[in-house]
Amino acid sequence: MNIDLHPRTKLVHGGIERSEHHEMSEALYLTQGFAYPDAETAEARFDGSDSGYVYARYGNPTVGMFEQRLALLEEAEACFATASGMAAMHASMFSQLEAGDHVVASRALFGSCHYILDNLLPRFGVETTLVEGTDVSAWENAVRPETKVFFLETPSNPTLEIIDIRAVADVAHDAGAVLVVDNVFATPCFQRPLALGADIVMYSTTKHIDGQGRCLGGALLGSKEFINGKLFEYMKHTGAAMSPFNAWVMLKGLETLDLRCRAAADSAEAIAHVLTDHRAISRTIHPGLPTHPQHNLAAVQMERPGTMVSFELEGGKPAAFNFMNALEIIRISNNLGDAKSIATHPTTTTHQRMTEKDRQTLGITPGLIRLSVGLEHANDLISDISQALDAA
Ligand SMILES: *Cc1c(COP(=O)(O)O)cnc(C)c1O
Numbered sequence: 001m002n003i004d005l006h007p008r009t010k011l012v013h014g015g016i017e018r019s020e021h022h023e024m025s026e027a028l029y030l031t032q033g034f035a036y037p038d039a040e041t042a043e044a045r046f047d048g049s050d051s052g053y054v055y056a057r058y059g060n061p062t063v064g065m066f067e068q069r070l071a072l073l074e075e076a077e078a079c080f081a082t083a084s085g086m087a088a089m090h091a092s093m094f095s096q097l098e099a100g101d102h103v104v105a106s107r108a109l110f111g112s113c114h115y116i117l118d119n120l121l122p123r124f125g126v127e128t129t130l131v132e133g134t135d136v137s138a139w140e141n142a143v144r145p146e147t148k149v150f151f152l153e154t155p156s157n158p159t160l161e162i163i164d165i166r167a168v169a170d171v172a173h174d175a176g177a178v179l180v181v182d183n184v185f186a187t188p189c190f191q192r193p194l195a196l197g198a199d200i201v202m203y204s205t206t207k208h209i210d211g212q213g214r215c216l217g218g219a220l221l222g223s224k225e226f227i228n229g230k231l232f233e234y235m236k237h238t239g240a241a242m243s244p245f246n247a248w249v250m251l252k253g254l255e256t257l258d259l260r261c262r263a264a265a266d267s268a269e270a271i272a273h274v275l276t277d278h279r280a281i282s283r284t285i286h287p288g289l290p291t292h293p294q295h296n297l298a299a300v301q302m303e304r305p306g307t308m309v310s311f312e313l314e315g316g317k318p319a320a321f322n323f324m325n326a327l328e329i330i331r332i333s334n335n336l337g338d339a340k341s342i343a344t345h346p347t348t349t350t351h352q353r354m355t356e357k358d359r360q361t362l363g364i365t366p367g368l369i370r371l372s373v374g375l376e377h378a379n380d381l382i383s384d385i386s387q388a389l390d391a392a
Contacts, residue, residue, distance in 0.1 A: 007073055007189065008258045015068030015251075017061055026065055028248040032056040056244060058236045063247040069254050070209075070219055073188050074201060078227035080235055081219045081247060085184065085204020086112050087240035088218030092180045092202055093117070093149065095234035096226075099125030101148040104177075106133025106163055108156035108362050111350055113182060117151065133163040134294060136171065143175040153182035155298075158310050158346045158370035159363045160185070160285045162294035165301060169197030178226075184208075187337070189261040190304045200226065207337030208307070210253045211260050215246040260339070260375060264307035267378035271371070272309045274382050280319070280389050282367070283312040308336065309371045317366035319392045320345050324369070326391035329376060329384040336372035341381055344370040 019027055034053045036042040044050035053059050067079040082088040093116060097103070105117050107130045117128040131138040133152050150172040154163040165181060172179040180200040181193035187208045193201045203209065205217035219242075220231060235241065242250075272286035284291070287298035288305030298305050313319040323343075324332050330341040334349055344350060347366050351359055359365075373381065 003072070003075065010072040011069065011254045011257055014072040014254075015065040017065055026248065026251050027062065028244060029061045030244050031060070057239050057241045058232070060241075060244045060247070062244040062251065063242050066242070066247040066251045066254070067219070069251060070188070070203075070205075071221055073254070073257075074192065074194060074221045076194055076201065076221035076227075077224040079219055079221045080227050080231055081205070081217065081242035081250075082235070083218065083240040083242055083246075084216040085110075085202070085206055085218040086116075088202050088204070088220045089113050089182065090116055090120075091231060091234055091238070091240065092200055092220055093121060093126075093151075094238075095231045096178070097121065097124075097126050097148055100146055101126050102144045102146045103128045103149045103151060104139060104142040104147055105130055105151040106153060106156065106161075107131060108133060108159060108161050109151075109153050110157050110182065110184070111353070113151070113153065133168075134161055136164060136167045139168050139171045143171070143177075147175050147177045150177050150179045151182070152179070153185065154191075154301075155185045155287055155306055155308065157185060158308075158344070158350070158368065160287055160292070160306075160308060160310055162287055162292075162298045162301065164297055165191075165193050165196040165198055169199075172199075173197070184337075185308055186302060186306060187257070187261050189258050190265070190306060191302045194221070196301065199223070205250050205253075207335070208261055209250055209257060209337075211257065211337060211339060212253070213335055213338040213340065215243075215249045217242050217246045217250050261307060262304070263375055264373045265304045267376075267381060268307050268309050268371075268373040269305065270378045271373060271381060271385065274385070275309065275311050278386075278389060280314055280392060281311050282314050285310040307373050309373060311369055311371070312365055313367040313369065313389075313392060315367065315392065317345075317347065320347075320367050320369055323388045323392035326388035327384055328387070329380055330371070330388075336370075338372065339375045341374035341376055342372040344372070346370055 071079040129142040169179045178199040181198040200222040203219045275284040286309045333342045
């Protein structure tokens with residue numbers, strides 16, 4: 001498919017492989033295996049001289065269509081889809097690290113990514129240094145001769161810090177390391193880490209790419225050399241492949257991704273501006289607001305500031321709970337990127353196991369609410385938020 005087409009066109013037509021029936025909608029190949037026409041073909045598939053499918057742990061036509069479509073959007077050489085976002089993150093580390101290696105990562109991360117870096121890797125002899133991601137010199141200072149991988153998330157969860165991908169990629173490359181970017185909060189519509197110098201992009205496709213809160217999934221994108229080399233080898237033998245059913249759901253999710261993300265981003269911006277003026281709120285965090293500490297960087301690095309808004313209620317946890325319990329349209333949950341708007345209280349849920357001190361360092365206060373803006377009309381969301389703030 002022509003790489004110069006508009007992303008929206010790629011998202012509708014990219015990666016389609018039609019069967020002999022020429023179906024319009026992408027086929028769901030719910031099969032783990034493939035019958036070979038003869039023994040010679042089976043042999044050729046196993047020695048790699050025939051590139052056809054072998055087993056769904058390594059590849060499946062529906063999963064392949066999803067991978068190709070996402071790679072076209074990302075303008076990546078290759079993509080591998082995984083069972084979940086965490087399977088992708090885990091594979092991005094374990095496929096390329098060995099005992100004695102060192103990783104540098106930003107401190108403000110999705111909880112399970114933090115667990116893999118801070119608890120799991122050290123068990124296998126890989127040390128991790130966590131740094132203040134927005135401070136480029138902190139990345140430089142953390143480098144050691146054995147540093148192999150840099151990992152960051154921008155915007156970060158839940159305080160939406162913006163890290164300079166290009167600057168950190170330069171530091172990583174000077175150190176002979178590769179940069180992996182968790183691009184979930186930004187979405188592939190609004191931020192292209194590979195074009196900014198990152199080597200590998202990671203997604204939880206569970207979020208905006210499914211976009212309707214149905215299936216778990218993940219993906220890694222990067223060079224053919226990495227994806228079809230070290231990563232493919234690791235995934236082939238360890239098994240966290242995306243299910244063909246989930247891939248089919250995600251493939252259809254991609255068709256509307258751009259439209260959905262733009263609609264949610266419009267509403268997020270409108271909500272952020274309303275919240276800024278509200279007396280019960282001490283801090284509104286959205287990269288599109290001029291008050292955001294990295295507002296200018298976000299404007300350069302991201303096409304749009306995203307679909308998430310975080311804000312802090314003056315009255316701490318009691319006010320945050322009263323607010324959430326008074327919501328009528330927005331639901332209390334911990335997913336994000338869903339058609340349905342979601343309010344999360346990080347202190348008592350997603351970041352509950354963190355120490356009070358670590359939460360303070362990250363700016364996760366008891367009054368903080370994370371809002372994932374969905375596809376409802378902005379006016380209804382603003383009314384819901386306003387009435388819940390009055391109740392709080
Ligand atoms: C959800 C999420 C993950 C993990 O993805 P799963 O699909 O839940 O495994 C990783 N990073 C970020 C930023 C996320 O939001």
